[in-house]
Amino acid sequence: MNVDIGNALASVASPGVSRESLERLDEQVAAAHERIERGMANEEHGYEALNLPERTDPDEIRAAVEPVADADALLTVGIGGSSLGAATITNALEGVEPRSTESRTQSDGTETVFLDNIDPEWVSSRLEGLPLENTAINVVSRSGTTAETLANFLVVREALESAGVDWTERTIVTTGESGPLRNLADRHDLPSLNVPDGVPGRFSALSAVGMVAAAVCGHDLKALLAGAAAERETLTGSLFDCPAYAYGATTYALDGRGAGVNAIMPYAESLETSAEWFAQLWAESLGKDDLGQTPVRALGVTDQHSQLQLYRAGPRDKLVTFVTTRESEDRPIPDTDVEELAYLGDATLGELLEAEFEATEASLAAAGRPNVRVELERVDAYELGGLLYGMEAACVLAGELYGVNTFEQPAVEWAKKATRGLLGGGDFEEADAVAEKTELRIER
The missing domain is CATH 3.40.50.10490 (Glucose-6-phosphate isomerase like protein; domain 1)
Known part of the structure; x- marks a missing residue:
């Protein structure tokens, strides 16, 4: 640039x-x-994101998505950094002819939907418009415990089962080395990829987190990484x-x-x-x-x-x-x-x-x-x-x-704990603060 x-x-x-x-x-x-x-050389948390152009393996991503490479639609279930990078890439490259023919052309017509919100009416409308029998599911969460992602994934899984579709044959998992999603992938032998260590979600677009969707849609992963590598230089x-x-x-x-x-x-x-x-x-x-x-x-x-x-x-x-x-x-x-x-x-x-x-x-x-x-x-x-x-x-x-820590997000973590506490997912003092809200209501 x-x-x-x-x-x-x-x-x-x-x-x-x-x-x-x-x-x-x-x-x-x-x-x-x-x-x-120095942070890049020592592979420190956060700085490791700037090493992704040489660390990300496009062939590994291609191999993982091969079972669903013929999907008519791709449903990515994630939120924040687990979704926005992927959406940016697929939306930007839709209909653009690649410089090389690394794989299927990206104008192959794969419909992409990103479930990055939990508004129930909106989620239902997205699912109703998909050909579930030939829809690939890409679920993304480093921890495997992200409430919004897991809730939407459970809803998606139920929708596939109700349509008579074996969700285990249509699902790719991108997650950390441990956690509920990793356990699920191992138990059902699902294609899976790792969220790279030391890379916060919002910096992960140039990893499997952002590139699985691009791979299913036939985009040129090597060109993405080459462009990033040139910028690094x-x-x-x-x-x-x-x-x-x-x-x-x-x-x-x-x-x-x-x-x-x-x-x-x-x-x-x-x-x-x-x-x-x-x-x-x-x-x-x-x-x-x-x-x-x-x-x-x-x-x-x-x-x-x-x-x-x-x-x-x-x-x-x-x-x-x-x-x-x-x-x-x-x-x-x-x-x-x-x-x-x-x-x-x-x-x-x-x-x-x-x-x-x-x-x-x-x-x-x-x-x-x-x-x-x-x-x-x-x-x-x-x-x-x-x-x-x-x-x-x-x-x-x-x-x-x-002079700030670019790679942490304590305010976001506070809200996550409050949400889990309100839903009975643990005893968090952050949830108690919800009851302390000051009110000045004007009602009709």
Whole structure:
């Protein structure tokens, strides 16, 4: 990926960061890079995620999914990092022809559904629309005890049994080395893959966690990892030589100057889910000790009409991160006899999209609002691998600069304990806090 931070400079935007400030910050980046390299070399928890391009075995993943490789639909049961990376990859690459013919083309028509919520009506509607007799189940949980995932898996298993389908012949498990899901996989001899040690879920897109779904859909796993590996090669001790570090350092600097909101806005419909993935990565990794930017999801051009007014004329507390591509498929706009619209007949949808992006970027700059451009050559497996890795590296770098533990999530664990306690899954003091809620009800 390439990064342009020009519109985040103090000469353009307020808040903004001067070139001189970036040069001073670069000394901290160099020290942070040494810490990151040491963590990677020692395979430390969290830092191990940045080793995934060379540690993940695409052939092992291919072998595991072979029993369901002909599935008409794939149902992934997971939540958070156990789902968003996989959804980002499959949604981005749907219908995109791979550079190589490693396996079936990814346009093979496999329908993908991600059960990442437990709303009962929504879950039921998802199941009702699937051809259960030829649906593959991909259940993902490191611990094998994630309440939402296990509850949905039990519901899915019952639905298959009611339809006369042997769920053991349709299920792949991705989990840790021990736990209920591991025991289930061993007992029923299910195809299974390991969640890599030392890799938090939100950093696991480039492992089996994110790539099982891609494999079932026929996407190019080797290209994904090659793109990530190429991005890893750019990690150096200077933000001026490394796109990922440039992004991480700039967001950190802008946050310290008042831009506490980071609105990420892809200008490709296929990358919409990547904004959801980024939101978890950024929020769960950096939101500690009263620090961290608040990620906001947007989509170009759709949200030019719903959010741009706030970004351009609202409080000066936002950075807008654009994600755009240099190349994409195009489609001409038909001619019209409406005089006021005649200019559109000389253009294509791609040209209109590019003009909308450039106008929005310039609009923010003209109003002195900081924005950064993250640019891919195109949306394909190689470029997507680079984007995922680059954003993870940027997040790790930002965590080092903030001085927080990027890889823990104590607030999330607190809520998990409270939930288990409320359902009778153990005696947790966190559950007692629910009864202590302060109320001020206004009812009709």
